[in-house]
Amino acid sequence: MATEILMPALSPTMEEGTLAKWLVKEGDTVSSGDIIAEIETDKATMEFEAVDEGVVGRILVAEGTEGVKVNTPIAVIGEEGEDMSLAAAEEQPASVAVPAALEGFEGKVAAAPAPGPAIAEPDRSPDYPEGTEMVSTTVREALRDAMAEEMRADETVFVMGEEVAEYQGAYKVTQGLLDEFGARRVVDTPITEHGFAGIGVGASWGGLKPIVEFMTFNFAMQAIDHLINSAAKTLYMSGGQMGSPIVFRGPNGAAARVAAQHSQDYAAWYSSVPGLKVVQPYSAADAKGLLKTAIRDPNPVVFLENEIMYGRSFDVPKLDDFTIPFGKARIWREGSDVTILSWGIGMNYALEASDELAKEGISAEVIDLRTLRPLDMATVIESVKKTNRCVTVEEGWPVASMSDHIGAEIMREAFDYLDAPVLACTGKDVPMPYAANLEKLALTSTKEVMDAVKAVTYRA
Amino acid sequence: MAARKATRKSNVSKEELLGYYREMLLIRRFEEKAGQLYGMGLIGGFCHLYIGQEAVVVGLEACAEEGDKRITTYRDHGHMLASGMDPNGVMAELTGREGGYSKGKGGSMHMFSKEAHFYGGHGIVGANVPLGAGLAFADKYLGNDRVTFTYFGDGAANQGQVYETYNMAELWNLPVVFVIENNQYAMGTSIKRSTKSPSLWERGAAYGIEGMEVDGMDVLAVKAAGQKAVEHCRAGKGPFILEVMTYRYRGHSMSDPAKYRTRDEVQKMREERDAIEQVRARLIEMDDKIEDELKAIDKDIKAIVNASADYSKESPEPALAELYTDIYVEASA
Ligand SMILES: Cc1ncc(C[n+]2csc(CCOP(=O)(O)OP(=O)(O)O)c2C)c(N)n1
Ligand SMILES: [Mg+2]
Numbered sequence: 001m002a003t004e005i006l007m008p009a010l011s012p013t014m015e016e017g018t019l020a021k022w023l024v025k026e027g028d029t030v031s032s033g034d035i036i037a038e039i040e041t042d043k044a045t046m047e048f049e050a051v052d053e054g055v056v057g058r059i060l061v062a063e064g065t066e067g068v069k070v071n072t073p074i075a076v077i078g079e080e081g082e083d084m085s086l087a088a089a090e091e092q093p094a095s096v097a098v099p100a101a102l103e104g105f106e107g108k109v110a111a112a113p114a115p116g117p118a119i120a121e122p123d124r125s126p127d128y129p130e131g132t133e134m135v136s137t138t139v140r141e142a143l144r145d146a147m148a149e150e151m152r153a154d155e156t157v158f159v160m161g162e163e164v165a166e167y168q169g170a171y172k173v174t175q176g177l178l179d180e181f182g183a184r185r186v187v188d189t190p191i192t193e194h195g196f197a198g199i200g201v202g203a204s205w206g207g208l209k210p211i212v213e214f215m216t217f218n219f220a221m222q223a224i225d226h227l228i229n230s231a232a233k234t235l236y237m238s239g240g241q242m243g244s245p246i247v248f249r250g251p252n253g254a255a256a257r258v259a260a261q262h263s264q265d266y267a268a269w270y271s272s273v274p275g276l277k278v279v280q281p282y283s284a285a286d287a288k289g290l291l292k293t294a295i296r297d298p299n300p301v302v303f304l305e306n307e308i309m310y311g312r313s314f315d316v317p318k319l320d321d322f323t324i325p326f327g328k329a330r331i332w333r334e335g336s337d338v339t340i341l342s343w344g345i346g347m348n349y350a351l352e353a354s355d356e357l358a359k360e361g362i363s364a365e366v367i368d369l370r371t372l373r374p375l376d377m378a379t380v381i382e383s384v385k386k387t388n389r390c391v392t393v394e395e396g397w398p399v400a401s402m403s404d405h406i407g408a409e410i411m412r413e414a415f416d417y418l419d420a421p422v423l424a425c426t427g428k429d430v431p432m433p434y435a436a437n438l439e440k441l442a443l444t445s446t447k448e449v450m451d452a453v454k455a456v457t458y459r460a
Numbered sequence: 461m462a463a464r465k466a467t468r469k470s471n472v473s474k475e476e477l478l479g480y481y482r483e484m485l486l487i488r489r490f491e492e493k494a495g496q497l498y499g500m501g502l503i504g505g506f507c508h509l510y511i512g513q514e515a516v517v518v519g520l521e522a523c524a525e526e527g528d529k530r531i532t533t534y535r536d537h538g539h540m541l542a543s544g545m546d547p548n549g550v551m552a553e554l555t556g557r558e559g560g561y562s563k564g565k566g567g568s569m570h571m572f573s574k575e576a577h578f579y580g581g582h583g584i585v586g587a588n589v590p591l592g593a594g595l596a597f598a599d600k601y602l603g604n605d606r607v608t609f610t611y612f613g614d615g616a617a618n619q620g621q622v623y624e625t626y627n628m629a630e631l632w633n634l635p636v637v638f639v640i641e642n643n644q645y646a647m648g649t650s651i652k653r654s655t656k657s658p659s660l661w662e663r664g665a666a667y668g669i670e671g672m673e674v675d676g677m678d679v680l681a682v683k684a685a686g687q688k689a690v691e692h693c694r695a696g697k698g699p700f701i702l703e704v705m706t707y708r709y710r711g712h713s714m715s716d717p718a719k720y721r722t723r724d725e726v727q728k729m730r731e732e733r734d735a736i737e738q739v740r741a742r743l744i745e746m747d748d749k750i751e752d753e754l755k756a757i758d759k760d761i762k763a764i765v766n767a768s769a770d771y772s773k774e775s776p777e778p779a780l781a782e783l784y785t786d787i788y789v790e791a792s793a
Contacts, residue, residue: 008499011715012506032492033709033730035723044717049710051492070501158601184601190631195590195624202594205579206529208601229584230591238572238580239563240786274787298789 002057002078009070010039010046017041018066019074028056030077037063037074055080122379123328127289127317134315142284142316143173143249143305146291147211149321151181154209157295160187160196161213161250170215171251171310197223197248201230201300204246209295214250217266217304231300232275247294249303252280253345253395254432254443256308263432265396267344268405270302271372277326278373280304280344284314286370289324297326306345327374331383335365338453339383341406342393343369346444349425350393353449362457372402380406381413388419389456393449398426420456425449472680474746480522480679481739482757484514487538488736489765490547491710494537494554494568497769498714503554506583507568510538512709515735516641517542519682520609520702523690527604531579531592532611534569535641535708539611543576547764551772559775563782585646586619588612589638593625593699596636607693611639615646617660626667626699635693637686638664640703641676647712648720661703671701677733707733 007017018040024030031053039048054077061074068074137145151157158181163170165178165188178186189196193214200212214220220227231244253265271278277299281287287305294301316322332347333354342350347368354364365383369376384390390410392403403424410422425444433439454460491509498507510517513535521542524530532539540550545561553560553571561571571581579595582588592610599606616622617640629636640660644651657663661671670692674685682704689700707729711718718726743750 006500009501009714010499012504014715041715043715044719046711046715046717047723049495051496156602187632190624190627192624192628194621195628198587198590198621199594199597199625199628202531202579202591202596203598203601204594205591206595206598206602208598225584225587226590230582230587234572234580235789236786237562237566237570238786239561239565240789241562241574242572242579243789245789277788 002076002082003052003054004073005036005075005077007061007068007070007072007074008039008048010041010048011043014041014043014070016067016069019061019063019068020045022059022063024056026056026059030054030056050077052077054078055082057082122376122382123325124331127285127324127330128319128322132317132319135318136313137284137288137316138311138313139281139284139287139305140171140173140175140310142288142314143291144175144177146288146295147174148177148180150292150295151177151185156207157209157211158185158187159211159213160189160200162189162191162215164188164213169213171307173305173310174213193219193223194226197226198230200246200248201226201244204231204244204300205234205242209245211247211249211295214248216255216262216307217250217252218262218264220248220250220266227270227276227300227302228273232273235299236275243298244300245298247291247301247303249291249294250305251307251310252304253306254427254439255306257434257436257439259434260431265394265427266302267304267372267394268396268400268402270304271375271402271405275300276373277301277371278304279326279371281370282309282344282347282368284312285316285322286324286330286368288316289322290326290370292321292323293326296323304344309345324370326371327376328370329376329379330368330370331365331379332368333364333366335363335387337363337387337457338389338391339365339367339380339387340391340393340449340453341367341369341380343372344395346393346395349444349446349449352446353453356446356450357453360459362453362459364453375406377409377413380410384410384414385417388417390418390422391425391449391452391456392422393425393444395427395443398424398429401426420458423452423456425452474743474750477739477743477746478753478757480518481736481743481754482761483518483521483542484679484736484739485757485761486547486764487514487518487541489761490541490551490768491537493765493769494551495710495714497551497555497772502773503568504556505567506534507554507714508535508712509710509714510535510708512729512734513641513643513676513706514538515679515682516639516676516704516706517611519679520637520639520686522683523686524607524609527577527606529577529579529592529595529599529606529608530611531588531595531608532581533585533588533613533616534581534583535613536569536571536581540571540573540576540578540581543573543578545573545576545578547768548771551768552775555772555775556777557772557775558778559771563786564778565782565786586612586616586621589616589619589622590625592638593629593634593636596629596634596699597632600632600634605694606635607690608636609639610636611641613646614640614642614644614651614660615649615654617663618654623663623667626664626669629699630667630669633696633698635696636699637689637693638669638671638699638701640701641706642703643706643708645708645712645720647716650720659703661701664701669699669701671703674702674704676704676706677735677738679735679739
């Protein structure tokens with residue numbers, strides 16, 4: 001049966017082209033792969049190959065013709081002695097329709113909806129039953145305990161990273177794990193972030209639940225392709241077939257006097273990625289409860305710790321299995337004049353500022369977001385509707401920061417309730433300096449938070 | 461170490477050869493059809509055809525057992541067909557339809573099938589290499605004697621993460637076959653313009669990994685080399701590298717003007733080395749009455765491919781609600 005040869009689309013953007021040259025004439029026999037014409041696209045001159053074998057019956061578009069639309073019949077190919085009229089040619093379907101616009105799409109969708117029941121009301125349930133015995137524990141121990149408990153409970157959980165085993169962890173977070181679980185499950189890697197992050201993601205597809213420790217998140221920039229392109233996007237790209245149950249954890253942000261290359265806070269970077277979950281705990285109890293949840297989560301989780309916090313002690317509930325769900329902020333102080341939002345190490349400034357402000361008669365509500373993706377905006381909005389003012393606190397850079405995102409959400413969801421602009425206390429817009437005085441200046445401070453609160457409460 | 465060439469096995473049966481003929485032809489005809497649908501605007505974006513390289517994946521799949529895994533690059537249609545995935549689902553993914561393996565959300569470069577142990581389809585050059593080693597890491601950890609075939613190109617072989625992976629794969633004895641599909645070009649850069657290494661497989665020696673060069677236009681040679689590599693892995697001896705010398709007849713993707721090589725070079729390969737023609741000639745040599753059988757296979761393949769094209773046009777576009785699904789797995793707790 002005769003077949004129409006259509007003007008091909010030879011690039012992702014081509015809509016029409018010039019039929020520069022015919023390399024065959026009517027009556028020629030062609031076989032699959034023969035170059036039959038040269039076509040100029042919007043980008044280049046391309047050779048156009050025959051796909052089927054047959055005889056060129058008719059050439060419908062003369063060489064030199066410009067502006068030939070994609071899918072216009074340009075020739076008919078058939079078998080020897082066949083009727084080559086256009087009508088006889090096999091009918092070709094028209095090109096695919098352009099997708100219709102999204103119906104009922106109302107403005108920007110803040111973030112991909114997290115699975116599970118939508119929480120309209122903030123979840124204010126206690127993290128653990130009242131009266132639970134509490135044990136003073138460092139953040140470092142809490143993280144280790146979380147890993148050890150999950151490794152005891154699930155054979156497929158393992159830890160890999162630089163110096164995690166024999167050295168007991170560059171910051172001693174994995175102390176004791178090698179002794180208990182052995183080298184099969186506590187794996188020292190060469191210094192090769194890109195490679196072992198990829199191996200970790202592959203292992204998560206192969207049925208394991210890796211905990212990949214980065215000595216610090218600064219070094220994860222060498223591996224970020226696997227966190228984002230391999231871990232975060234694969235579930236979507238596979239139509240839901242393949243998730244990546246993996247935790248990437250390690251210290252993030254500024255430590256002390258280690259300068260620009262070792263002091264970056266990645267919260268905003270990772271939080272912008274659909275498919276990732278991002279946790280940045282402050283207290284030891286949260287570190288433990290959230291890390292256990294992260295290990296069990298079937299999605300890739302970026303777990304941002306802080307070196308300065310490792311040695312701090314907090315009360316941790318003594319429970320056999322203590323977990324904290326993602327997307328549930330914690331209200332540390334209730335207050336009425338202003339909402340101070342923070343997470344991770346930023347909570348130090350937030351809590352200190354609220355103590356000082358209380359002495360001056362300003363009542364601040366202090367909220368620890370705990371997880372940045374999913375973000376508990378329900379708790380934030382409820383608080384802002386009550387206090388009508390909000391200050392955010394983080395150590396990351398100010399441009400395209402978490403604070404910017406949260407501020408925009410508050411503006412959209414609670415605009416009529418705001419009595420002042422939302423102010424952000426962030427790290428300064430500079431690489432981290434080494435000199436002690438400059439380093440201090442580059443971070444945010446309790447004083448900055450207090451000043452911001454006074455500005456939004458008009459007490460400055 | 462000198463390159464060891466796999467020798468051709470002479471005691472191959474007609475049935476076995478017919479099987480390879482059929483599988484290679486399915487890939488070729490499927491790819492030709494995909495090229496056609498691209499030209500019609502039904503397939504968009506990047507579309508990288510495997511025409512010319514069919515013997516590589518067909519030869520290696522002949523060595524795979526149930527549960528073995530495979531992972532490759534964006535030039536992945538052939539690998540999916542050879543691992544037993546449904547041509548309809550693959551073609552419908554190319555056209556971005558609901559019936560595609562990824563419900564239309566992955567496209568030509570990103571397709572997966574857990575059932576077929578096919579782990580993609582990856583668009584970042586080099587990234588699938590540690591991912592493949594990670595799959596092998598999981599098998600070793602779980603105590604399965606399964607092997608992962610990790611395919612990548614001659615261009616990808618210059619990525620740093622490949623060597624990070626070689627190092628760890630050998631260090632940890634991972635059961636992974638690294639398959640370098642050396643088709644002589646990375647887009648428009650011929651191998652001579654990207655490296656002075658005389659061979660790519662030999663780079664493994666720096667990490668203590670054994671390997672060999674294979675004629676990738678000879679399906680039997682590929683199979684013989686693949687068996688050696690798989691035995692090595694299954695015996696717990698760690699990774700193995702196969703550098704399979706092959707050639708792609710079409711452009712890098714659909715928008716490649718192919719000015720970096722001559723038409724003669726391509727034509728010569730097609731006429732003198734074509735893997736399908738080699739098998740066909742061999743079959744005719746074995747049995748001069750086989751033409752009818754071959755014709756029946758051609759017809760059968762054509763029908764399968766046409767059916768996949770029809771399916772890929774008829775399958776609807778994904779529902780708009782699919783935009784927001786499959787971003788997170790719901791926690792089972
Ligand atoms: C990290 C990265 N850099 C560049 C590209 C663009 N790119 C896509 S394919 C390709 C050539 C790869 O050639 P090769 O590895 O030989 O594989 P082949 O296409 O020949 O199968 C390039 C440069 C990419 N996808 N990823
Ligand atoms: Mg190549």
